[in-house]
Amino acid sequence: MITLENLVKAFGTGNAPVVDDVSLSVPAGAFLVLLGPSGCGKSTLLRMLAGLENPTRGTIRFGDTLVASASQSLPAGQRGVGLVFQSYALWPHMTVAGNVDWPLKVSGLDPAIRRIRVAEALDLVGIADLAGRYPAEISGGQQQRVALARMIAPRPQIMLFDEPLSNLDASLRVEMRHELTRLHAATGATTVYVTHDQVEAMTMASHVAVLNRGRIEQFGRPGDLLTQPATAFVARFVGTPPANLVPVQAGAWLGLLPDPALRGATGLAMVRAQDWHLSGPGPRSLPAQKIEVVPLAGRLVVTCKLGDQRVTVIAEPEAPLPADLHLALPEAPYALFNIEGQPLP
Numbered sequence: 001m002i003t004l005e006n007l008v009k010a011f012g013t014g015n016a017p018v019v020d021d022v023s024l025s026v027p028a029g030a031f032l033v034l035l036g037p038s039g040c041g042k043s044t045l046l047r048m049l050a051g052l053e054n055p056t057r058g059t060i061r062f063g064d065t066l067v068a069s070a071s072q073s074l075p076a077g078q079r080g081v082g083l084v085f086q087s088y089a090l091w092p093h094m095t096v097a098g099n100v101d102w103p104l105k106v107s108g109l110d111p112a113i114r115r116i117r118v119a120e121a122l123d124l125v126g127i128a129d130l131a132g133r134y135p136a137e138i139s140g141g142q143q144q145r146v147a148l149a150r151m152i153a154p155r156p157q158i159m160l161f162d163e164p165l166s167n168l169d170a171s172l173r174v175e176m177r178h179e180l181t182r183l184h185a186a187t188g189a190t191t192v193y194v195t196h197d198q199v200e201a202m203t204m205a206s207h208v209a210v211l212n213r214g215r216i217e218q219f220g221r222p223g224d225l226l227t228q229p230a231t232a233f234v235a236r237f238v239g240t241p242p243a244n245l246v247p248v249q250a251g252a253w254l255g256l257l258p259d260p261a262l263r264g265a266t267g268l269a270m271v272r273a274q275d276w277h278l279s280g281p282g283p284r285s286l287p288a289q290k291i292e293v294v295p296l297a298g299r300l301v302v303t304c305k306l307g308d309q310r311v312t313v314i315a316e317p318e319a320p321l322p323a324d325l326h327l328a329l330p331e332a333p334y335a336l337f338n339i340e341g342q343p344l345p
């Protein structure tokens with residue numbers, strides 16, 4: 001189990017915290033994804049778990065063990081964590097097996113045990129046949145597998161990943177997502193995975209913490225983020241395509257089209273791309289301008305401009321786009337948020 005309590009990290013005195021009062025708990029064996037845009041503090045949070053940064057305030061516990069607080073910190077090497085970064089940082093002059101063996105050798109393990117562990121780890125990531133090659137002689141995806149094998153060889157109880165797939169091409173990312181899920185199941189290690197890619201969160205996580213400016217916007221199961229977004233930020237950040245947030249004023253869409261379904265709200269109405277459709281002018285429609293049409297799994301994702309907002313809508317490929325393009329509104333918004341992005345009852 002990993003438990004964070006009121007965790008804060010500020011760099012330098014007087015500066016705003018980059019991790020701001022984060023509390024959460026995941027059970028042993030969980031796959032926790034820290035999801036958020038660039039600069040939201042997710043790498044800093046991961047580095048505190050790894051023991052590479054110390055908290056300014058708050059605590060980190062692994063099980064019952066206090067591993068870090070403002071006044072004490074268990075050294076990184078004693079935390080039982082393995083870490084994989086975006087760059088693989090393999091030793092170019094060592095073979096694949098040599099790279100995987102390196103942390104075992106440094107920890108002083110018996111050579112016979114090391115040989116077994118290296119073979120086991122290479123086998124688990126499916127590159128046993130590459131053991132004698134050098135990093136320059138294998139592909140990027142294979143190098144990533146070496147980095148994974150090197151991380152799991154010491155059998156860490158906690159695996160930490162910082163955007164490990166962002167250097168890989170799209171098809172390799174799909175393959176590696178599957179591979180990481182398999183590795184997580186095979187090792188049973190509690191996993192914390194940092195990414196700005198919501199698809200990675202949706203496909204691999206058992207738990208997701210969505211971070212924005214150092215704070216948790218929502219912590220929950222991946223499906224909950226889609227069906228019950230806690231804030232407008234979450235609604236805008238997850239989903240393929242993400243949901244639309246249409247400004248509403250005093251119960252009128254864009255302040256123009258009054259609708260009892262908006263219950264007099266001023267703020268943002270959440271409309272999923274599948275919940276409205278392209279139409280001509282009508283009593284419940286708003287004028288829109290087409291920006292882009294992208295085919296997706298037999299349907300079209302149409303990006304339009306609605307007022308000064310970019311929005312998306314799913315359309316059927318057979319139907320031609322109406323000449324005087326409008327968006328026909330749903331019967332009711334999926335959710336309503338106030339101007340600060342907090343849910344309205």
Ligand SMILES: Nc1ncnc2c1ncn2[C@@H]1O[C@H](COP(=O)(O)OP(=O)(O)OP(=O)(O)O)[C@@H](O)[C@H]1O
Nearest residue numbers: 011018036037038039040041042043044045194196
């Ligand atoms: N050692 C440091 N000293 C000062 N500021 C730092 C330090 N490390 C990170 N920061 C700042 O903290 C903020 C959060 O950085 P962090 O790397 O945790 O974000 P992130 O969400 O992982 O972003 P990215 O996805 O771009 O890596 C950023 O504004 C960054 O500039």
